[in-house]
Amino acid sequence: MTISTLLTIKQTSKNNNQYSFDCAGSIDAHATPAFSVFSGLPAEASVTLDFSNIERVNSMGLSLLLKLFEEWERSSIRVEVENLNRMVSMLFKITGLGRFVKGATDQDNSASGTKMIDPAPPAHLNKADTDSETPVNKSKLNFVASLQTGSQLSGWYLLNTYLQRRMQKVIHFEQAQDVKNITPDILFSKPFEACAMMKKGFIPLMRPIAEADEVVILSRSDDKRTLSDMKNVNVVTAMETSFVYLLGRFLCDESGVDSSKLNYHFAGNEIKALQMLLRKQADMLFVLKKTYENLSSLSRNSVRQLDASDTNFTFHLFSVSPHLQSESEALGAVLEDMKNDEQGKQILQDLQFQGWCKPEQDELDMLKMVFDRYVEN
Incomplete structure (x- = not known):
């Protein structure tokens, strides 16, 4: 889902060194200009942000808020956010921003009480490669997709054929529910699986347009x-x-x-x-x-x-092994251009995607931060 409601911020009161602001709309990648209203706040000020009219906050918006709040903390500016809707409140708690919510307690930010277990690293990174081919000169590439739905399966096989023709390489496709015990060169995976693979050097290339995991x-x-x-x-x-x-x-x-x-x-x-x-x-x-x-x-x-849920926070990722770094730009371009090609359009329809887009670094950083918070540590 695309967020389009522009953010507006209006100062509603100023009492000595205490400032109140009313925020309305959506906080996303386009929020930066609205933040200009905060320029010139003095050190040690107290700021209250009223989110009564905030409709949505996505991962880019959370990243911008985190940077702003951390900058204020360095200037000894105290901030409290109040009147968050249910989904925004949940995202604040998931990402650790819950400490800025008015009336927050340590228990409110306790990450639902437990840590998730540390996922096992992919098998090909734990054992010696017994293949006679080195990763750099492999004649056949392994493409693995962790499917969102079974109805996408035919689309993934068609995409594999499409990539073979465009990249002029032999690519073997297989589906998987859990990628930790496989040896992919090309991977489409769930958010936390993608984070685990990024820690092993995998390069995130693309994500489906308007396809948040809920x-x-x-x-x-x-x-x-x-x-x-x-x-x-x-x-x-x-x-x-x-x-x-x-x-x-x-x-x-x-x-x-x-x-x-x-x-x-x-x-x-x-x-x-x-x-x-x-x-x-x-x-x-x-x-x-x-x-x-x-x-x-x-x-x-x-x-x-x-x-x-309706968080618009995270997403599946298309990524490649480190040994394909030199070809990653070309592969990304093939995926991005599918929406301009008749055959590509049909495959996207079978995959139930609008198309592919590059993930923003701030989006990836927020995803990795949540992964580190709940899974890795």
């Missing part, structure tokens, strides 16, 4: 309990080291359900997780929103949506 919390259709009723129940999701799991927990906490008291089960992939819910082996399911939207009508009728 979570849906589901129960069975015959279970009439609301989310607030779901205390101390069994929850199933694909993996513990995933943004879906993290976001699902925060949704529960924001709804008054203590996520630390839920009983979690990790099925390994989203299809198995859904099956566990339907077989009454769990009461709730955390699942990628796109997966839910692409369920068959039979499966959709068997479940009921309890809650859903």
Whole structure:
């Protein structure tokens, strides 16, 4: 989803060294000009930002806010943010900005009470390469995609053929639910998987346009309990080291359900997780929103949506192994140009993407910061 509502900031009061500002619109990559109203604030000032009319904040906006607040801290300027909507409040807590929310306590910023486990590094980075070919001169490249939905599969095979023709290389494609035990050269992966691979030197090239990863919390259709009723129940999701799991927990906490008291089960992939819910082996399911939207009508009728996120924060990433650095620019250009090519347009339609765009460095930095906060450490 593209954020288009421009940010406006108006000073509403000034009392001695205390300043209040009303903020309206969306805080995103275009927010910088609006921040000019803050220029000239004296050291040791006290600033209150009213977010009553803030509709959305995305990863770029969070990055800009973090830089601004850290700059103010160095100048001993105290800032409090008040009247955040539910999704913005959740993002502040996820990214550590919750300490700036009016009335925040240490418990409010406790990252839902637990740390996620450290994901195992990809197997090809832990063992000696037994292939006779070195990475630099490999005659065949391995392309692995961690699918968002099963309905995309044919599109990925078509994309693989498309890339072989454009890059004039032999590329083998395979799908995977979990990339940690595979040896990819080219990779499309979930947000936290991408972060783990970036730490191993993988180069992020592209992300799908307007394709943020969101979570849906589901129960069975015959279970009439609301989310607030779901205390101390069994929850199933694909993996513990995933943004879906993290976001699902925060949704529960924001709804008054203590996520630390839920009983979690990790099925390994989203299809198995859904099956566990339907077989009454769990009461709730955390699942990628796109997966839910692409369920068959039979499966959709068997479940009921309890809650859903709308954060526009993170995304799947297309990246390449370090040994392909010299070819990364050309590969990125091929992907970016697909929307201008008839065959490319058809493949994008099969993938259910509008196209590809380069991720901003600030977007990647925020994603890596959240990964470090909840998974890596």
